[in-house]
Amino acid sequence: MTTYQFFTTAWTWNSLVLILIVLAFVAYFVAFGQRGRPLYFGAAVAVFLLAFISPFSALADGYLFSAHMVQHILLVLIVPAFLLLSLPQSFSLRFPLNYLAHPLIGWVAGVGAMWLWHAPTLCNAAATSRMVSAIQTTSLLIMGSIFWWQVIAPRDEQRLSPLAGIVYLFTACTACSVLGIILTFAPVSICPVYQHPVDRLGMLSSIRGQWGLTSDRDQQIGGLLMWVPMCLIYVTAILAQLARWHSSPHPEQSNA
């Protein structure tokens, strides 16, 4: 298959996905009605689809570790962030979920989502078994949501104070960068499945030849994606914390 053919045909639309999307939107409107922010919810769904039905998904499915990493980042950091942003202001966590709203748990969930699924055994299993892959997807979304709750929970009092939020984000960024550095410089394959892909789509020769992505280089790019662009997401969040800090609360109200 040529590259052009691949990017035009490798979209995996199917009726199940479409039904699930419709159900998700229905559930969202039933739950929150007018109070929600459906644009953010739409963004979350759109990014989720990008991760799962676009050709990226086909590449992540056994071909390229780096494509898997893109998927991973989208699922841990982007989709949950949009999901939390789509929640109405009035939203609160009820028992027992409110126990998850602790900074330490949030931090461990966010960093753990990165580290845990890159243990070679788990990474391999997720790339070969549909079941494990589904578990992985679900867990990434949940862990990502727990992580982001500390920073972008619906109401201000549910979040960390801005300066604490910066420490939270910076340390998480560092912990993930360390993993990125390990993946980038590891001489052995972290996820051996990607070393010798099963060539289901007849794309392997294009990937290795035309795209120049050898398995070593592929893993290096995967590590770098976790190291650099993912950190930029955290940096963006840190700057957002600073903006929040400097903009609130209004002086006249509190200084009278």
Place this chain on the structure above:
Amino acid sequence: MNGPTTIAMFQDAVLDPAKRAHYRLAWLSTVDHKRIAVLYMLTALVFFVIAGVEALFMRLQLAIPNNHFLAPDTFNQLFTMHGTTMIFLVVMPVTFGFVNYVLPLQIGARDMAFPRLNAFGFWCVPLGGILLHFSVLAGGAPAVGWFAYAPLSETPYAGWQGVDYWAIAIFVLGTGSISFAINVIATVLCLRAPGMTMRRLPLFTWINFVNAFIILAALPVLNAGLAMLLIDRQLEGHFFLPAHGGSAVLWQHIFWAFGHPEVYILALPAFGMVSEIIPVFSRKPIFGYEFVAASSVAIAVLSMGVWGHHMFTVGMGRPLDVFFAISSMLIAIPTGVKVLNWTATMLGGRIRFQVPMLFCIAFLIQFLIAGITGISHAIVPLDWQTKNSYFLVAHFHFVAVGAIVFAVLGGIQYWFPKMSGRMLSESLGKWTFWLMVIGFNLTFVIQHFLGLVGMPRRIYTYPDLPNWGWMNMLSTSGVFFMSASALVLVWNLAVSFFRGKIAGDNPWDAWTLEWATSSPPPHENFYALPPIRGRRPLWDIAHPDRPDTIVGPNTADVTLPDHNKTGILAFIFSEAGFFGILILSYLYFYAHPQPGPGPHGLDLKRTLLFSVCLFVSSFTFWRSEIALRHKRRGSMLGWLIFTIALGAVFLVGQVGEYWKLFQSGVEVSTNLFATAFFTLTGFHGLHVFIGLVALLIFLWLAWQGDFASGHGSAFEAAGYYWHFVDIVWVFVLFTVYILPLFQ
């Protein structure tokens, strides 16, 4: 002599500050932040002269082609010493001096949070400087560049002791810098005056607060690298020796992971000075305070992830090149934001072209050029062409001199009246300024072109190629202007100190709190503080009819964090970086196994047993804390003794393991595994040992009756450290002992 009498005399003469003030030694034993600041700056001035003379000699050697004024090896020693001295013994101490003087005043504090630690940090500078320069007497100065690339810096290629002295000196200086950063963080967080909320901090204070975090993150990385280099050199380790499986590129990664943040460690204080001076001399508040403040944070975070652009010529492979190119370009955004803010502050202002402002204007122009040539190095193919040429030399001198030194000179002119009570001469200041502008640009502008026509850096002489001769001569001629400028500056400082115009409290009509006290300030800094409602308290006093808008809520009722705990947490942050590098290096070599002993030879069960002792000691310490809180002295002492005993048992276990390994012929020099293993576990053991010493001191204090009131934040702070040492062992245990089980 009679012991107790001696001690009494000693206490009488040295420890009582009121009596001590009369002694000539007062300056040597001082813990006053203002005096320490002056000591920092005077020390920097001495080394500035030394490093400047070194530069002068280098430029004389390079003035004409095929010159033999200096021998090649001497030239190498000179550029190594010049770079190392200028960075670690001039720019860092001088900026630390400014921060030490100005920062506590700007937040209305009496002193730094830890005055004795402050003195320690300062005395590391002369100690490091003497160690570094002692190498000249011990067989020759280091000749390996300030970056000390391995394997050139290793014993087979640099057999004399220069590099050892270099590494130990930098280690000492780095330790001093870390202690300074801890102090800054604790001071800003814990010692702010009522009303001085974090959002109202003057930009100089805020930027240096952020900078302290960069220091805490970056210097431990260098210290870890230096420790590894010293183990290679002194104990025949193999970390950076490719002949034995080591990695010379790893040294570069470690060095530049420190080295790039270091550029910002040097530059951010300069940004802070400019951010104070430009508004005052434009008679306008800074344009976009929030953007200047936030962009400093962005610079701090981004600076950690761009070091690869120093290594494009190493051959890291295309993926690394591409990612580092992009991240390096991004860091231009927050820096550009700052330049925009400074320029916009001047726009429409009633600019007073006095000497501090002149230096800032030159700073802006030269820093812009430095930034543009800097960005060009993010473009990989261009970088390949220019990295090892004089183009790069010109670039980083535009940063280091054109930006940083100019800002510092502006800062000297601006704050000297506060420190001495007398103004520096404005006319001599203008001489300094113009001589510096002419000299600096004569020297370094042409070097861009020298680099582009192909002159490589780090060479002691060059053939008589077309144009190279006159270009180098032009460059050398500028040095004389800069030297003259430095002489005028020293003359100005000396004359003005004795005969300058009396400054008064606020000669520049500035707005921050350091100008609200006398010049020089009294020992305790302030007799009374003005009300603080915004970022310019003195403006509010001078213009009660149109004060600044109030910034953020008043949080005077909020208790500030405890300085002991804050300090120890900052220290733990830096220690985590140190161990992080050691663990990552261990992993790197673990993934490249060498023949000889490996992790499989280690006794896991035995180690687990001793590890349990260490982990339990965290629990027993916690019990001791609870007992202290409930004022149960006996119980507290008991649990503390138990903690110390458990820690000691762990250490005995470690020593036993080492003994067994030595018995079976495994030493640091055996192979890379042994080098990495002994380094990682050895440094952890050393930290356990230091923790034990700290706990013993606390035991002694508690025995003497301290902490009787039931609250001891210092005790809890020591606990943080003890728990941290245990947590590090979790990681070490996993990396060294458990990871091999998964294969």
